[in-house]
Amino acid sequence: MAGNKAVIYRGAGRVEVETTEYPTFELKDGPGVNPHNVGRQLPHAAILKVVATNICGSDQHMVRGRTTAPEGLPLGHEITGEVVETGRDVEFTKTGDLVSVPFNIACGRCRNCKEGKTGICLNVNPDRPGSAYGYVDMGGWAGGQAEYALVPYADWNLLRFPDRDMAMAKIRDLAMLSDIFPTGFHGAVTAGVGPGSTVYIAGAGPVGLAAATSAFLLGAAVVIVADLQKDRLEQARSFGCETIDVSAADPADQIEQILGEPTVDCAVDAVGFEARGHGSDAEVERPATVLNTVMGVTRAGGAVGIPGLYVTGDPGASDEAARQGSLSLDFGLGWAKSLSFTTGQCPVMRYNRQLMMAILHDRTNIARNVNATVIPLDRAAEGYAEFDHGAARKYILDPHGMIG
Known part of the structure; x- marks a missing residue:
C-alpha cells in the first residue's frame, strides 16, 4: 500500500x-x-x-x-x-x-x-x-x-x-x-446582508476577505473591512472594499467618515478569540473587543454573524476568565439594540x-x-x-x- x-x-x-x-x-x-x-x-x-x-x-x-x-x-x-x-x-x-x-x-x-x-x-x-x-x-x-x-x-x-x-x-x-468561502458566506447571510446593505467586517484575514466577497455576491452596497495589518487592508481594497485601520481611531468614527453615519446595517466578526484592542490598545490582546465593537456599530434591529472562532479553553489567554472561554461582553448593549447573533461552525x-x-x-x-x-x-x-x-x-x- x-x-x-x-x-x-x-x-x-x-x-x-x-x-x-x-x-x-x-x-x-x-x-x-x-x-x-x-x-x-x-x-x-x-x-x-x-x-x-x-x-x-x-x-x-x-x-x-x-x-x-x-x-x-x-x-x-x-x-x-x-x-x-x-x-x-x-x-x-x-x-x-x-x-x-x-x-x-x-x-x-x-x-x-x-x-x-x-x-x-x-x-x-x-x-x-x-x-x-x-x-x-x-x-x-x-x-x-x-x-x-x-x-x-x-x-x-x-x-x-x-x-x-x-x-x-x-x-x-x-x-x-x-x-473559508462557505464560512464567510455564512457570516454574511446570518448578518442579514442583502441588496443595498452597508456591511462592517472585522478582520481582513482569509475568512474576512471571503465574507467581504460574499457580501458583494449578496448585493451589498458598501463593504467596510477593518484590520491592523496594512497588507491585508490593501488586499481588501483590491476588490472594492472600503477599509479602516482600527489602530488609528475608533471604528465608529471611521465608519461615519465613509457612510456619513457611525452605524452599518450588518456586521461580521471574522477575528475570534485572539482579538486585539483598538486605537491605543491595538498591540494588546483584548478578546472581547471585536464582539463589543460589532455590537456598537450595528444599527438597532440589525444582526451580527460570528464565524470567528471562540474556544472553551485558551491556555495562552491573558486572564483567568478568558482561559475558560469567558469574555467581558457589553451584552446589555446588544440586548437594548435588539441585535441578532449567529455563532458556531458554518x-x-x-x-x-x-x-x-x-x-x-x-x-x-x-x-x-x-x-x-x-x-x-x-x-x-x-x-x-x-x-x-x-x-x-x-x-x-x-x-x-x-x-x-
Missing part, C-alpha cells in the same frame, strides 16, 4: 511534515483520538488523493499553542481531492471523482444533520456535538494536510465537481469551498453547492480576492510561519504537484 506524508503539530510554534500511515477503513488510536472512537469501522468512507489542502487561521490558533491540542496531531480540515478507494458501503461516490470535503464531519443520519445543522452532528464526536478533521477536541479524525486523507460517510459528505477539466482549471477557487453543506456553481460560472473570484498562494506540502512550516506574521495570503498546499 502507498505511504503517506502529513503535517504534524509538534508543540507551540512547530509543525513538521512527517511520514504517517496510509488511511484505512478503521479509526485507530493516536494523538487526540477519543477512546470511544478507537476501532470504529468505516465501511461508508472514501480515501482521497489530496489535490489541495489549505492552511486555516483555525489551524494557526493550535500551532500558536492557544488550544489544548496534543502534540502529534495531524493537522488540516480544508481538503479537496480525488477519490482513489471506497468502502464496501459507499454506493454513489466513485473512484476518480474530484470532490470538495466540507470541514464539518457529519453522519447524515442524526436529528441535527437531517435539519441541515451539519456543523453540530451528534454522532461523529463523543466529546461534544460537531467535528472536523485534524482539530482539537473534535473526535480525533486525522487531518487532511497530507498526501492522502480519509472521509467518513462519503456519500453524504463529499461534493462532486461535475466536470473534471473545468474543475482543475478553477481548482484554486474550488479549494476554498471546504471552509454548516458547509448549506452553501457549498451554490458557491461551486458561482465559481464554475464566473460569478466570483474568491481565490484572487483572498490571494490564494500555492506551495508544496514540504513547505508547510514556511507557510504557517508567514501566515502567523500576517501575510496577506491564503496558502494552498499541493501535495502531489497537481495544481502547478
